[in-house]
Amino acid sequence: MVVKQTLIKVLIVASSALFAISAQANLIVNGGFEDAAIVNGWSYGAENGWSGDNVEVWHGFGGIGAYEGVRHAELNAHGNTNGGAFSIHQTFSTVVGKVYNLFFAYGARRSTEEAFDVDVTGSATMNFTNHEVNKWSTYSGNFEATSEETTLSFTSVTPYSGTVGNFLDDIRVTVPEPGSLALFGLGLIGLVAARRKAK
Helix, strand or coil: CCHHHHHHHHHHHHHHHHHHHHHCCCCCCCCCCCCCCCCCCCEEEECCCCCCCEEEEEEEHHCCCCCCCCCCCEEECCCCCCCCCCEEEEECCCCCCCCCEEEEEEEEECCCEEEEEEEEECCEEEEEEEEECCCCEEEEEEEEECCEEEEEEEEECCCCHHHHHHHHEEEEEEEECHHHHHHHHHHHHHHHHHHHHHH
16 A cells, blocks of 8 residues: 555656646747736737737637637737738747747637748748637647747738737747656656565
8 A cells, every 4th residue: 555655656746747847848938928918808019028010919808718828819910010911920049950849729810711821940831721710729740940049930911911810829839858758767767666565
């Protein structure tokens, strides 16, 4: 009984620490747009972590909930340039040759024809056209860094310059943490030691 309890404690501690490390691995600042001060409505302006055009942040506006947390962004907001496509971007440090995972949630505000481009430095530009109104879709894919700094950008396509369309939320760029493997190894060591004691 004591051996089983010890084993369970080891595995719980290891898995909890592993989850904590994974949750901290996001290289994107304010990827969920939770830093905005808006409560119950919407506002626009410069948003922590992001450069380019203004970001319009929603908090329960129109009865539309966020994919993660309580806030999300509308890409088509109030631009800093007249008549051009709306675009926001963020640059972060990377290691050349290392593989990273990009994840984000997206949706349509008004029309299934809404579309936007996603560009990662050194990778092909991806076009997203499969929006659903009032419903979140997600993307997850890997890319290999080609420089010590990588820029992730989102640019409106449809509508090109109108201020209604293209929701974004929970934007993440993550890397495997060496500590994750170490914790997993500790869990296995605990398992083996417990089995030996039991014998």
